[in-house]
Amino acid sequence: MQEIRQFAVASIALGAGVMAAKFAAAALSGSVALYSDALESLVNVAASSLALYALIAGAKPADRQHPYGHAKVELLSAVATGGMILVAAVLIFQAGLSPLGGGLGAGLALNGLAGAANAGWALVLRRVSRCYRSPALAADAQHLLADALTSLGIILALLAAVLLRLPILDPLIALGIALQIAVMGGLTLLRSLSGLLDEAPPPAMTERIQELVRTHAKGALEAHDLRMRQAGPASFLEFHLVVPGGMSVAEAHEICDRIEAALKAETPGVIITIHVEPEEK
Template structure:
């Protein structure tokens, strides 16, 4: 978690410095468009501060009140960030619409454009870095904060274009038109972050991650693992919790069953790219399993193997043994 905290702290300090620069640009230009970008930078600082706190909470060990850890707080962080981005986008749209009817005198546009352009480049580089590290760690909070910064880069780009167009054409209403367009984009970005956070809080399946786990299980499947079914997954921060049923030969003793379960756990944690906690319920095989069982020299086989059943998302997530499908 040290790297998580370091990345968020860099984002927080950078956001605070860029906020000062953006408000400086506003005081120089008196542009409502610049003011909306400066106001949105406040969102960056607040969101980064809460993200830093959520990373701290997510790193706390499990306790009696939180037996699965504190990782879910990251989804609250993303929800707050998405909500703040959405509010900022709405404010930009409303203020820009207002300026259509009540335009203000603006000046020093080139200086303002240079300042805003510089802040946009810095946010873009930092945002790209945070998204890449957020996926690698993995941390939804860091990734969401990075996407927020990329959104701010788009805002700054639109702002620079608007300021330059106004400077060279003298058409004041372009300021409002472009800012409304950018505001709509920001609003949509906020919606996507909120949608993602709600999905996490509601334990919506992350099919990308589960698909990787199923692929690893299928590629390194042992003869002893007759089938896996009723697989369910929940994410808690950067950890994945999986419940599943594993069918094993019914003549295995308890020690052998325990060893097979450990092998599944170790293999997935080594190969799937995410820390995974397994809760595996073992089922004994039945005579109906023989036609797809690969177990060699089985003393209780009732019929030869005649079918190869590939483990797919659809098959392993059903609450049925493969012979029932």
């Protein structure tokens, strides 16, 4: 957990550096569009800070008021980040419609470097989020990628408008990038809301769980009513295990231990609840 928090802290530091570079680019160029892009980077820093808070709060152990833990804090953070990405889409569209300033060269170059830094770090965060199954870092990665696309869209729009002397390209490119970022924000929101609503895992994972239960439930008669949900990095699994009516509690418990060991080896950290019932029931 300490390692994943370090990535979140690094995101905040990178976001602050990129924000400073973008404000410098706006000052050098005098471009209102680049200034709008710099303002949008404030959202990045806020999203990264929110992700760090979610990682810290989500790692708290279960307590009396929260017996299932605090893992859903990450999903709430991801929902908020998805909303921030939608805000970024609006800002890039507004920036594309802004009037052009003079002396764009140095400003565009600096803004381009800042955008490249965001894109590179977004790819790193995406890999880390998959490794640790962290919705907060995944949403942060999506937001940084959206910011990189924002920078690219503004640079292309400004260059096209100036070099080709076709001002109409400015809002058209801005609209295209804004729509793409809006889709990314919408997908982030939907994925996070699905987690909050306890959406079932992919069918392939459910089938694998059922296969493991069947393989390691020797001595039991059947397993049914299997349900599984995910809350950020945490997974919860429950099912009913039917055993012969004459089987002792100790024997049934041994079967449960065997099943749990196999499941936890496949899905580390999964919290399992098995309801044992005799065949007569």
